[in-house]
Amino acid sequence: xxxxxxxxxxxxxxxxxxxxxxxxxxxxxxxxxxxxxxxxxxxxxxxxxxxxxxxxxxxxxxxxxxxxxxxxxxxxxxxxxxxxxxxxxxxxxxxxxxxxxxxxxxxxxxxxxxxxxxxxxxxxxxxxxxxxxxxxxxxxxxxxxxxxxxxxxxxxxxxxxxxxxxxxxxxxxxxxxxxxxxxxxxxxxxxxxxxxxxxxxxxxxxxxxxxxxxxxxxxxxxxxxxxxxxxxxxxxxxxxxxxxxxxxxxxxxxxxxxxxxxxxxxxxxxxxxxxxxxxxxxxxxxxxxxxxxxxxxxxxxxxxxxxxxxxxxxxxxxxxxxxxxxxxxxxxxxxxxxxxxxxxxxxxxxxxxxxxxxxxxxxxxxxxxxxxxxxxxxxxxxxxxxxxxxxxxxxxxxxxxxxxxxxxxxxxxxxxxxxxxxxxxxxxxxxxxxxxxxxxxxxxxxxxxxxxxxxxxxxxxxxxxxxxxxxxxxxxxxxxxxxxxxxxxxxxxxxxxxxxxxxxxxxxxxxxxxxxxx
Ligand code: MSP
Numbered sequence: 001x002x003x004x005x006x007x008x009x010x011x012x013x014x015x016x017x018x019x020x021x022x023x024x025x026x027x028x029x030x031x032x033x034x035x036x037x038x039x040x041x042x043x044x045x046x047x048x049x050x051x052x053x054x055x056x057x058x059x060x061x062x063x064x065x066x067x068x069x070x071x072x073x074x075x076x077x078x079x080x081x082x083x084x085x086x087x088x089x090x091x092x093x094x095x096x097x098x099x100x101x102x103x104x105x106x107x108x109x110x111x112x113x114x115x116x117x118x119x120x121x122x123x124x125x126x127x128x129x130x131x132x133x134x135x136x137x138x139x140x141x142x143x144x145x146x147x148x149x150x151x152x153x154x155x156x157x158x159x160x161x162x163x164x165x166x167x168x169x170x171x172x173x174x175x176x177x178x179x180x181x182x183x184x185x186x187x188x189x190x191x192x193x194x195x196x197x198x199x200x201x202x203x204x205x206x207x208x209x210x211x212x213x214x215x216x217x218x219x220x221x222x223x224x225x226x227x228x229x230x231x232x233x234x235x236x237x238x239x240x241x242x243x244x245x246x247x248x249x250x251x252x253x254x255x256x257x258x259x260x261x262x263x264x265x266x267x268x269x270x271x272x273x274x275x276x277x278x279x280x281x282x283x284x285x286x287x288x289x290x291x292x293x294x295x296x297x298x299x300x301x302x303x304x305x306x307x308x309x310x311x312x313x314x315x316x317x318x319x320x321x322x323x324x325x326x327x328x329x330x331x332x333x334x335x336x337x338x339x340x341x342x343x344x345x346x347x348x349x350x351x352x353x354x355x356x357x358x359x360x361x362x363x364x365x366x367x368x369x370x371x372x373x374x375x376x377x378x379x380x381x382x383x384x385x386x387x388x389x390x391x392x393x394x395x396x397x398x399x400x401x402x403x404x405x406x407x408x409x410x411x412x413x414x415x416x417x418x419x420x421x422x423x424x425x426x427x428x429x430x431x432x433x434x435x436x437x438x439x440x441x442x443x444x445x446x447x448x449x450x451x452x453x454x455x456x457x458x459x460x461x462x463x464x465x466x467x468x469x470x471x472x473x474x475x476x477x478x479x480x481x482x483x484x485x486x487x488x489x490x491x492x493x494x495x496x497x498x499x500x501x502x503x504x505x506x507x508x509x510x511x512x513x514x515x516x517x518x
Pocket of ligand 1: 009010011012013014020021022024025050232233234272273274275276277304305306307313
């Protein structure tokens with residue numbers, strides 16, 4: 001079996017309902033996964049939840065629930081949101097599952113036996129919220145710690161530490177030799193800047209169970225649980241192990257008891273994450289993998305952060321976007337479209353309700369929706385919905401857009417792909433205005449010309465359905481159905497011009513994006 005294209009998202013903390021930031025990341029990852037499948041690759045898309053640690057424990061306590069019961073309830077919300085968003089993940093990991101916990105413990109036992117950890121007592125300032133020791137570098141100019149660290153306490157504690165210092169130089173060399181490893185480039189430079197400017201501190205991988213019980217017990221010392229990040233990052237390999245990927249099985253046990261299923265996932269092709277957790281993925285994770293003797297992921301792709309109406313998204317101020325409410329009001333494809341079209345993978349973005357409505361109206365309803373509706377309605381009215389003989393009037397333009405879209409998709413330039421696709425929509429709408437089929441229809445001498453125009457429009461709609469599928473799967477499937485075609489437009493190869501056969505009978509046209517009252 002050849003290796004699957006393995007793509008992951010960050011696993012979300014279960015300390016509240018899923019929000020725009022979580023949803024954005026799952027959507028862009030879904031678009032990449034769907035485009036790879038459409039381009040003919042076998043894909044494995046993994047997402048899930050990060051259920052251990054202080055944040056989750058505190059959130060559960062605040063609601064008077066046991067952490068597990070609290071996580072179980074919220075896991076439903078996350079999974080149901082991903083279903084309504086059309087997310088095509090192949091597995092869903094929860095870090096409280098035995099398959100994950102056992103794998104983490106096997107890794108820890110092995111690294112411990114290899115002498116990768118040591119114990120040391122450390123006295124310093126500790127952020128309980130972020131579960132991490134702070135240093136003087138984290139102090140503001142006035143000597144205090146930023147409020148984002150939450151409560152900061154002075155703590156003296158003995159813990160297990162993972163030696164990182166000896167890894168610093170090879171990681172710098174690796175990042176320099178492999179520009180694609182961290183993308184976009186400015187994020188890679190950030191990581192290099194960090195690594196070159198200071199000696200790497202060792203990583204504290206344990207927390208005393210007496211202080212924080214909600215975690216995976218260290219297999220070699222029951223007085224401690226595993227630091228939440230050491231637990232969480234391992235999800236990217238514990239799931240392949242559970243599926244019988246021999247590469248990762250070997251890392252946990254020298255002679256794996258789990259059977260090799262033949263499935264090959266690791267190394268991951270892309271870890272999609274937000275910019276705030278870059279250090280964990282581009283510094284700690286590669287070092288952990290190297291210590292386990294495993295190959296590194298091919299790419300860490302870091303997206304930016306959303307704001308809403310120019311301010312930080314925050315539950316306490318009520319400045320939020322509830323994806324469920326947006327989907328209920330506007331439809332799932334409107335949500336998927338807006339977030340991908342508005343924000344390229346990399347920079348920060350700003351959700352505005354007026355911007356959302358404007359894109360819905362102009363690009364979805366008046367652009368795509370109007371093109372498909374008038375093209376198919378005219379074909380129905382003037383030709384009883386029977387496709388005329390092939391004509392190549394828009395074939396050249398469509399082929400250019402197909403090529404541009406393919407190359408953008410291959411490079412995960414999702415916004416650029418949408419721009420290319422919309423250039424074809426705009427062109428086809430212009431073509432309607434220029435050729436004026438409603439006038440041609442009144443003149444029997446123009447019947448052949450009308451046939452040509454109607455073919456070009458219907459075929460453009462078909463090509464658009466194929467190109468749009470990774471982004472707007474529901475809409476793409478509706479366009480196919482309205483064209484009287486069976487199945488889903490989920491194979492990119494079908495975007496080649498001329499797929500609609502003469503004599504084919506259309507289905508029923510109906511508006512794709514109903515107009516909304518202001
Ligand atoms: N649990 C860790 C990740 C562990 S991965 C092994 C975590 N969880 S999180 O729930 O805080 O964030 C999950 C993802 O959502 C992260 O990639 C984060 O960057 C992203 N986002 C959270 N808020 C966001 C925005 N406002 N905008 C865009 N993405 C943001 O970190």
